[in-house]
Amino acid sequence: MNVLVIDVGTSSMRGILYDAHAAELKKIQISYSPFYIDQICVEQNASDWTSALIRICSGLAQAAKEENRKIDVLSLTSQRSSVLPLSKDMEPLSPAIMWQDKRTMSLCHDLKKSDPVIIQKAGSRINPVYSGSKMAWIRRNQPELFEHAAKLAVIPDYLVWFMTGTLVTDHTYGSRSLLMNLGTREWDEELLRLFELPRSKLCDLISPGTVAGHISGPFSRLTGLLEGTPLISAGGDQQCSALGQGVIHHGDAQITTGTGAYIISGCDELPVVKGSEVIAGVSAIPGKYVLESSILACCSAFNWFHNAFYPDSDHGFDSINREILDSPPAAGGIIALPYFQGQGTPDWNSMATASLLGLTLSSSRGDIARAILEGICYEIKVNMECMARYLPAPSSIVLSGGLTKCPSLAPSLAGILGTPVTQYSNPESTALGAWMSAAVATGLYPGWEEAFRAARASDAVTQTLPENRDNYKKGYSLYQESYSRLYPYT
DSSP, X not given: OOEEEEEEOSSEEEEEEEOTTOOEEEEXXXXXXXXEOSSSOXXXXXXXXXXXXXXXXXXXXXXXXXXXXXXXXXXXXXXXXXXXXXXXXXXXXXXXXXXXXXXXXXXXHHHGGGHHHHHHHHSSOOOSSSHHHHHHHHHHHOHHHHHHOSEEEEHHHHHHHHHHSOOEEEHHHHTTTXXXXXXXXXXXXXHHHHHXXXXXXXXXXXXXXXXXXXXXXXXXXXXXXOTTOEEEEEXXXXXXXXXXXXXXXXXXXXXXXXXXXXXXXEESSOOOOOSSSSEEEEOSSTTOEEEEEEESOSHHHHHHHHHHHOTTOTTHHHHHHHXXXXXXXXXXXXXXXXXXXXXXXXXTOTTOOOEEEOOOTTOOHHHHHHHHHHHHHHHHHHHHHHHTTTSOOOSSEEEEEGGGXXXXXXXXXXXXXXXXXXXXXXXXXXXXXXXXXXXXXXXXXXXXXXXHHHHTTTOOEEEEOOOOHHHHHHHHHHHHHHHHHHOTTO
């Protein structure tokens, strides 16, 4: 059986064709970028995704044909909280409001008094990232657009419809909306009233790891994929990444370092979240849950640093990595608060901005780079301490994502957390999680452990042990003090 995985990220879309043993047969990746209109608004045209999707599916269908292979099933995983208004004919009515967009801050402030019921039912406090607040913002600020929109969809909903003609969303995306009751896994009438959103504008909910639809005739003619091929909704990208990293059992933990950084731990039962410090959500494994923490800027912080400090270098990231290695642990006393997109968990401080403290005339460019790297690691530690109030401490944490290309990340993180850090040689954790979802859904493997062993069978594993604990203990104390002084009322 061959599985075509579609992984819809923030900065690119990847299509990977896998065989029955999770061996990668062919990959096509197409880059794009949201429009950062100003410090608040971030949008993207839907045509970026449909164009990339057609090119990827056409290319992989042709590659499969040339090798006399059949694509038996597709599996879709995607970014989760960007909102796209659709007409009754399912045409986009405006650019998508992206997950990084913060135009909903005023609305979130107005609804803050409802946090107790939102946390109890939806697993998170009101915040600008989630799709429900963006939908409510459209209703309040763009009433004509809201009126004309037959559906308010997230990106995977639209792409499922584009490929199959079926409009559904799975529970993992619902759990990033603030509109779905995590216990019942249904749209919640009380939450819909709070956000003043009609149920009719939302997609029907399905379980992750199930068939969302079948490839339609029009999409088949566009791409060469066989009409009727099933499409599995594998779940949100972070849930799939966790699955691909082996977060299967209660307390398993992993960190993905992408545009933002995400910590996900597995939960067998729905956790009772007591405040805003962690996020409860639905796992890619049907019937299970996850606890999640979000650091909103990770690789995006290093992209900014590269563009600002290495504008004329074609090998800027290599230079950054070398200079970080030349800088001592704890960055010579520099502290960086990595809030380029505001702070996510635990405080959801949208007013926070990135800061550098402790600069002297002896500070180097490499010291600043290391401080940003360590600032991200310190913020991860803040969130891991919050998670420890709900789950047992993991014996090791699995690390993946784009920032792992920086060789100093794993040693810094292990030293700051005081926990061994494990990495697999195959970085495609999200795509492998989506492959696992299809493998279990189709019966190729009887369970998640068997699918995971198959997905990671040929991977080399490295483990980094904690070091420089004393330096990082002092640095973490300074990090916490810096934040509390800058934002004493969060």
